[in-house]
Amino acid sequence: MKTFAFADILLKWHVITKQRNVPWYNEKNPYKIWLREIILQQTQVQQGLQYYLKFVKNYPTIQALASESLEAVLKLWEGLGYYNRCKNLHKTAQQIVNEFNGKFPENYSQLMTLKGIGPYTAAAIASFAYNLPYSVIDGNVKRVLARIYGVQSNLETSQGKKSIDAILKKIFDATHSPQFNQAIMDFGAIQCKPQQPNCNICCFAPHCFAFKNKKIVELPVKKIKLPLQKRYFTYFILHFNNKILIKQRDDKDIWSGLHDYFLIEDIENQNINELEAQNLLKAKIKKIKIKNIHLLNAVSSQKLSHQHLYFKIFLVHLKDNIFPCNTYFWEDINTINNLAFPIKIKPSLWFK
Ligand code: SF4
Structure with missing residues (x-):
C-alpha cells in the first residue's frame, strides 16, 4: 500500500468544503447519534432524515422512547422497513434505562453488549459522542478507500472487509477521531459519490488508484445481485x-x-x-x-x-x-x- 498523508489531505479538504446540511452535524448526544445510525442503516439520507426528525421530536430523550409502547414506536417507524431494527431500538432504550440508569455506556465493549448495536454503530457512538479512537466504516467510507487504494475484492466478503480494516488501521487519525470519521463520510457523500465522482477537482486524484487506472466504474467491486x-x-x-x-x-x-x-x-x-x-x-x-x-x-x-x-x-x-x-x-x-x-x-x- 502506497503511503501518503491521507488524513492530512482529508481533514484539509473537510475544513474548506461546505459541510452537509443535516441536523445531526457535530451532534455529541449519544442518544441522537444512535438514533441516526439505526435509522440510516440501509436507508437513503433523504428518507432517513424525515424519520430522524420525527423520532427526535416525539422522543427527545431515551427515557421518552423507553417508556413508549412498542406499538406506538412501530407506528412512527412505519414505512422505513427492516422492522426488527425498530424493535431492537425500543428494547435497547429500555435496557439502557433499566440497566444503565438511562445513560449510554461510554466505552466500546459495553456499547457492543446492547441489542442491535454492532461494530459500526458502537464505533460511531464511541467516536462522535466520546472522542474515542474508533473508525467508522459505512458504505461511503468503503467506497472511498476501495477507489483510492484499489481494493479488488468484493467489500462484503471477509477478504474485502480485511482489506478495508487494514487500510483504515494505517490511515486513521486517532487524535482527531470524530473529525476524521465525519470527513471521510462526507467525502464519500459529496466528492467521491457512487455515480459521477468529481475526479477532475479532487485532492486525492494524484494518489487515487481508480482515477489513475480508469477504474472508477469498476470500483468498488459490485456484489453479485441475487434474483429477487x-x-x-x-x-x-x-x-x-x-x-x-x-x-x-x-x-x-x-x-x-x-x-x-x-x-x-x-x-x-x-x-x-x-x-x-x-x-x-x-x-x-x-x-x-x-x-x-x-x-x-x-x-x-x-x-x-x-x-x-x-x-x-x-x-x-x-x-x-x-x-x-x-x-x-x-x-x-x-x-x-x-x-x-x-x-x-x-x-x-x-x-x-
Ligand atoms: S479521484 Fe475520483 S475516485 Fe478518486 S477519490 Fe477522488 S473522486 Fe474518488
Missing part, C-alpha cells in the same frame, strides 16, 4: 360490525411486529376475480358467511431488498364474525389507523 424472490399476497380485509379482522405478524417473516389482514399467499391467486376470491375464502374458512366482496386494488407491488411482493386486496363484508383462528383479532375501524401496518396495505388507504 417473487411472492404473491392475496389479502382479504374481513369487515363486520365496523371492525376489521387483523393479526400481528411474527418474527419469522418480513414486517415483523406489524399488522396485516387475512392472507393467502399463492402464485395461483393473482388473476382471480371476485367470485373466485369468494370461493377461495370459503374453502379456507369453512363457516364464513359472506355478505359481499369487492376488489380494492388492481395488483400493486413493492420491492424489498430480497423480495418482490405483489398484492391483490379484497374487501369482504361478513354476515357474522365467526372466525376459527385466535391469532386474529377484531380492530375497530376508528382506531385501526393507530396500529402499524406495511405501507402498501395500511388501512388509511381505504378507511380514513
Whole structure:
C-alpha cells in the first residue's frame, strides 16, 4: 500500500468544503447519534432524515422512547422497513434505562453488549459522542478507500472487509477521531459519490488508484445481485360490525411486529376475480358467511431488498364474525389507523 498523508489531505479538504446540511452535524448526544445510525442503516439520507426528525421530536430523550409502547414506536417507524431494527431500538432504550440508569455506556465493549448495536454503530457512538479512537466504516467510507487504494475484492466478503480494516488501521487519525470519521463520510457523500465522482477537482486524484487506472466504474467491486424472490399476497380485509379482522405478524417473516389482514399467499391467486376470491375464502374458512366482496386494488407491488411482493386486496363484508383462528383479532375501524401496518396495505388507504 502506497503511503501518503491521507488524513492530512482529508481533514484539509473537510475544513474548506461546505459541510452537509443535516441536523445531526457535530451532534455529541449519544442518544441522537444512535438514533441516526439505526435509522440510516440501509436507508437513503433523504428518507432517513424525515424519520430522524420525527423520532427526535416525539422522543427527545431515551427515557421518552423507553417508556413508549412498542406499538406506538412501530407506528412512527412505519414505512422505513427492516422492522426488527425498530424493535431492537425500543428494547435497547429500555435496557439502557433499566440497566444503565438511562445513560449510554461510554466505552466500546459495553456499547457492543446492547441489542442491535454492532461494530459500526458502537464505533460511531464511541467516536462522535466520546472522542474515542474508533473508525467508522459505512458504505461511503468503503467506497472511498476501495477507489483510492484499489481494493479488488468484493467489500462484503471477509477478504474485502480485511482489506478495508487494514487500510483504515494505517490511515486513521486517532487524535482527531470524530473529525476524521465525519470527513471521510462526507467525502464519500459529496466528492467521491457512487455515480459521477468529481475526479477532475479532487485532492486525492494524484494518489487515487481508480482515477489513475480508469477504474472508477469498476470500483468498488459490485456484489453479485441475487434474483429477487417473487411472492404473491392475496389479502382479504374481513369487515363486520365496523371492525376489521387483523393479526400481528411474527418474527419469522418480513414486517415483523406489524399488522396485516387475512392472507393467502399463492402464485395461483393473482388473476382471480371476485367470485373466485369468494370461493377461495370459503374453502379456507369453512363457516364464513359472506355478505359481499369487492376488489380494492388492481395488483400493486413493492420491492424489498430480497423480495418482490405483489398484492391483490379484497374487501369482504361478513354476515357474522365467526372466525376459527385466535391469532386474529377484531380492530375497530376508528382506531385501526393507530396500529402499524406495511405501507402498501395500511388501512388509511381505504378507511380514513
Ligand atoms: S479521484 Fe475520483 S475516485 Fe478518486 S477519490 Fe477522488 S473522486 Fe474518488
